[in-house]
Amino acid sequence: MKFKEKLVLSHILVSLISIVTSIILIDYLVRFFFIRIIIGRGVSIVIPASATRFLNTVRITILISGGISILLSILVALFISRYIIKPVVDMKDFARKISQGNFEARINKHNEDEIGELAESLNYMAFRLGEIEKLRTKLMQNVSHDLRTPLSSIKGYLEVLKDKNFTIEEKQEAFNIIENEIERLEKMAKDLTNLSSADSKTLPLEFERVNLINILKSTFESFSIKIKDKGLNPIIEIPDKPIFILGDSLKLKEIFSNLIDNAIKFTKSGYIKIAAIEEKDKVKVVVEDSGLGINEKDLPHIFERFYKGENNKDGNEGMGLGLSIVKEYVYAHNGEIYVESEIGKGTKFIIQFPTAP
Structure with a gap:
């Protein structure tokens, strides 16, 4: 039975119940009060034919x-059913369109x-x-594109290793390149795993009271060789005393790394700087550089998944997931992150x- 038929039937049943109840009550009340008013109180007498006809007429x-x-x-x-059923029919048609992949479908709002x-x-x-769906499509496109480049590179340098005409030095260089490409593939796989965990709200976080200063020092020092090899000046401005927060030390290191x-x-050229500033009930960490800077039109989107700004649009450095994962980790620690940047003058990330007491 359709909903419209059920609605009509419910009205009929309500009317029938009302009529039957009315007949029983009115019949009883009319007889009771008719006898008391017309015949008299406390008198047992047969009701006249005219009174009976009156009751039958009622x-x-x-x-x-x-x-x-x-x-x-x-x-x-x-x-009324047409008025009530119309939005339901619209919703049924809407659900069918959604099931067919038409996510642009919308329902007209009829009432408040x-x-x-x-x-x-x-x-x-x-x-x-x-x-x-857009993210899924973009994910598939990015994964396909970003996997193709390192795999093609690995395949090409494997041919070098098989060719006896190349020198040992050239083959060693091929080994190094293959190793770097494999590391890139591992990073992509790790980013996708972290992204999946963030989406499912199952980030494997182990919160404890940690000294943020020690984490900043160790993380920054792990990049000291890389910074100096590029001819940059490392600057670290953090207090000597410990600053404690509740967090997962491994995930915090991933954020700053x-x-x-x-x-x-x-x-x-220039510098890479990290600083920590303790305020009333929070701590502010600043990661700053004197690099290329971020285009103004890119700033609102840098934490979006798969987004690559102008400075990295043609690069092959990952799939544009790093900063989105950083944001998820920061939010998981009840933190905030924002960015300030100017083209040619550098970028500053503030977290x-x-x-913790």
């Missing part, structure tokens, strides 16, 4: 009015009631599904964490 009148009420109820139910709120919720759901590595990558 019953027939109730039945006729009940029949008319049922017919009117059916007409009203048919009219619960059905209207449901329509708004379904429209938002369609919007989010559309965004997820990613930011420092990016700073080195996009800085040709704030709540301090």
Whole structure:
């Protein structure tokens, strides 16, 4: 049975119940009060034929009015059901379109009631599904593109290793390049794993009271050789006393490692700086460089997944997931992250964490 038929039937049943209840009550009340008023109180007497006809007339009148009420109820139910069913039919058609992959479909909001709120919720759901589908398509495109380059490179240098005409030095260089390409593939796989964990809200975080100063020192020192090899000046400005936060030390190192590595990558000359500033109930960490800077139009998007700015659009350094993962890790630590940058003058990433007592 369709919903419209159920709605009409419910109106009929309500009318029938009302009519039957009315007949029983009115019959009883009319007899009771008729006897008390016309015949007299406390007198047991046979009701005259005229009184009986009157009572029968009342019953027939109730039945006729009940029949008319049922017919009117059916007409009203048919009219109202069309009004009520229309949004439901629209939602059914909408659901069919979504199941067919049409995430641009939307439902017209007819009323400011619960059905209207449901329509708004379904429209938002369609919007989010559309965004997820775009991300999925972009993921497949990026993975396909970014895997093709290192795999082609590995394949090409394997040919070098098999060719006896190349010298030992050339083959050693091929080994080094293959090793670097494999490391890139490992980083891509790690980024995808981290992204999957962030999406499913199952980041393997082990929170404890950690000294953020020690983490900053050790992480920055691990890049000291890379910084000096590029001819950059390492600057570290952190207090001598410990600053404690609640966090996962491994994930915190990943946050700062990613930011420092990016700073080195996009800085040709000048400095790489890390600083920590303790405030009232939080600590601010700044990772700064004197590099290329970020284009103003790229700034609002740098934390988006798969986004590559102008400075890295043609590069093969990952899939554009690093900063989005950094943001997820920072948020998982109840922190905030934002960026300041100017073309030709460098970039500054500022992260704030709540301090632990």
